[in-house]
Amino acid sequence: MTSVLWFRRDLRLADHPALTAAAASGDVVGLFVIDPVLWERSGPARRAWVAASIRALADATDGALVLRVGDPAVVLPEVVESVGATTVHVTGEVTPYGRRRDARVAAALTEVGATGHPSGTPYAVDPGTVRTQQGGPFQVFTPFSRAWRDHGWPDPLPAPNVEWRRMRNDAEATKLITDAIRDAPEAMPEAGEHAARTQWDRFRADALEDYDTARDLPAVEGTSRLSPYLKIGAIHPRQLLADVGKTSRYATEIAWRDFYADVLWNRPETAWSDLRPLAIPYDDPADDLEAWRTGTTGFPIVDAGMRQLAAEGWMHNRVRMITASFLTKDLHAWWPTGARFFLDQLIDGDVASNNHGWQWVAGTGTDASPYFRVFNPITQGKKFDADGDYVRRWVPELAHLPGSAVHEPWKHPLGYEGDYPRPIVDHAVERQVTLDRYAARER
Ligand SMILES: Cc1cc2nc3c(=O)[nH]c(=O)nc-3n(C[C@H](O)[C@H](O)[C@H](O)COP(=O)(O)OP(=O)(O)OC[C@H]3O[C@@H](n4cnc5c(N)ncnc54)[C@H](O)[C@@H]3O)c2cc1C
The missing domain is CATH 1.10.579.10 (DNA Cyclobutane Dipyrimidine Photolyase, subunit A, domain 3)
Known part of the structure; x- marks a missing residue:
């Protein structure tokens, strides 16, 4: 039975629970929807990185990735109906905008008799999961990181064998991607899952041992530089944690990433307002x-x-x-x-x-x-x-x-x-x- 894998912040094939679930039930339409709201809101650098990452995923699927432009609440039902699917697999989204969008898409899918199936999130531990003994969210990092380590995470999954179902690409999407890549920062790194793994292997061989001391020195290649790949999901934190162990200093940095996602999940309004207002005047520095x-x-x-x-x-x-x-x-x-x-x-x-x-x-x-x-x-x-x-x-x-x-x-x-x-x-x-x-x- 055909299902749809709607890629968002998970542009990889290995350790992808939603893709593994989709591949287990039959052939798969791998879909990326360029959402004009997000696309136009991103600056040129971020747009270029997303575009290059989409292109790398399209190459990794041998051109099977289907590209569309539009409101996902309109595009998803159209694609689902055109291939006779009833299931859309996704990696769960936790940002304020992503959560609102996913609720709209779920409602639109119901109208055409389909449902969304989230598996996991872009984090080692899903935001909203780790709680204090009183059952509330953590507001301080150190106790969060302790509870986060105690909670743990599953081992990474191998890349599944996927039978991709091909569809024609939207010409507008291809053009948007080409145009965005043209505006890339001059020294943008290579995008994609393979580049992420190569960078991780290089960091582990050359810099992980001295990470504790060198991570604070900007002149030195002392950090992993994986943040852009983690952002777009070309690599998942589970895969990194499996290599470095949960007590390492590197794991602590991954915990910061999970912590801030957890804070935002619990307090979505703090995306653009003070978590603890200081009530001081600010200047417009012009x-x-x-x-x-x-x-x-x-x-x-x-x-x-x-x-x-x-x-x-x-x-x-x-x-x-x-x-x-x-x-x-x-x-x-x-x-x-x-x-x-x-x-x-x-x-x-x-x-x-x-x-x-x-x-x-x-x-x-x-x-x-x-x-x-x-x-x-x-x-x-x-x-x-x-x-x-x-x-x-x-x-x-x-x-x-x-x-x-x-x-x-x-x-x-x-x-x-x-x-x-x-x-x-x-x-x-x-x-x-x-x-x-x-x-x-x-x-
Ligand atoms: C003002 C400010 C803005 C920032 N904006 C972003 C941002 O937009 N995106 C982003 O990913 N990080 C952001 N960070 C956190 C941090 O600077 C970057 O994650 C880090 O520099 C990425 O480089 P790296 O991958 O080599 O890090 P490494 O030292 O190799 O760390 C490994 C991973 O741990 C995570 N991490 C490390 N430090 C932090 C941290 N302080 N907070 C959250 N996660 C962390 C990142 O995912 C990083 O890739 C910001 C920090 C500050 C102070």
């Missing part, structure tokens, strides 16, 4: 915001990060924290301004990890993160990019400066030879402004 976006603030580590983001559609975690702190605490912007920009630029842009990462930095989010912590971009640069290699790589105007001198061009006689901008703010002054705003709130 011209300074543009300097932040374009990596021309005059603070070398901040500018290096923003330029890496533009070139690769990815930024190192330490530098995400530094650049986010600069926008929220030196320029006094409310975090959604930066979160929106990151989501548009990042190929791993993910509303749970991104928006709660921003809230953690801004001090409005989960955990007892000290809202009064203001990162000093100069000392952060000197500590985590001690030799200055990261800044020299991304800020050519400073490439002539030796060692850690790149972090303080104002102290070097040749600091501004390369036409690098002067700092747009005085960090000490802006730090005090932030602290004064917090203090006024406490009185």
Whole structure:
């Protein structure tokens, strides 16, 4: 019996419970629907990454992936009726938009006598599953991660043998994909399940051993760079956890990803509003915001990060924290301004990890993160990019400066030879402004 596998954030063939279920019941229509609401809302970088990932999956199915454009609540019933299927298999979705959309699609499928069958989610442990002893959601990471490890997850599944049922592709979908890939960041990595596995094998061979220490150094290839693949489901966290074990430091980072998805599942409104409002005034930084976006603030580590983001559609975690702190605490912007920009630029842009990462930095989010912590971009640069290699790589105007001198061009006689901008703010002054705003709130 024919069934439909509706691919969304699960663009792979191995360890795919929904695909395994579909393949067990007969031939399978593998379908990707370009939803104009999501497509137009994504920035060019994220769109390019999704498009390249779809193309890689189409290649992996030897062209059997069926592409359509439109509202899934319209497209799914049409496809189901045209092949005489009654079942649509999916990986469960947990984002606020995804949940609303899936409810609409389920209702539309009922109208044509079909049903949706979710299997699993893009997370090791499905969001909403891990609870406190009182039965409520966790708001603090460490106890969540303990309960998450205790809960555990199944072993990965092998890729099933699939008898694909072919259908003609929508020409508009093919064009949208080609156009989107044309706008890719210049150094976007190779997309797809095979590339994800290759990257994982490379990381395990070269960097996993030193991950604990090297993960904070942006000049070093010390992290796995798997976030874009995890985002689109080219690889599943279960597959990674099976290799590294649940007690490893790497597993803790995967737990952060699951934690933020769990927080968002329990509190969907916190996608764009404060989890714990600070009730302080925020500024509209106008011209300074543009300097932040374009990596021309005059603070070398901040500018290096923003330029890496533009070139690769990815930024190192330490530098995400530094650049986010600069926008929220030196320029006094409310975090959604930066979160929106990151989501548009990042190929791993993910509303749970991104928006709660921003809230953690801004001090409005989960955990007892000290809202009064203001990162000093100069000392952060000197500590985590001690030799200055990261800044020299991304800020050519400073490439002539030796060692850690790149972090303080104002102290070097040749600091501004390369036409690098002067700092747009005085960090000490802006730090005090932030602290004064917090203090006024406490009185
Ligand atoms: C302001 C800000 C915005 C962020 N936006 C995103 C985003 O849009 N998408 C995204 O995937 N991550 C985001 N992160 C988290 C983190 O920066 C990235 O997951 C990480 O840099 C990805 O690189 P990697 O795969 O080499 O990480 P690794 O160090 O190799 O970690 C392995 C995996 O663990 C997960 N992980 C690691 N750190 C975190 C974290 N702090 N929060 C959640 N998951 C984590 C990721 O899935 C990552 O791929 C953000 C962090 C901050 C501070």
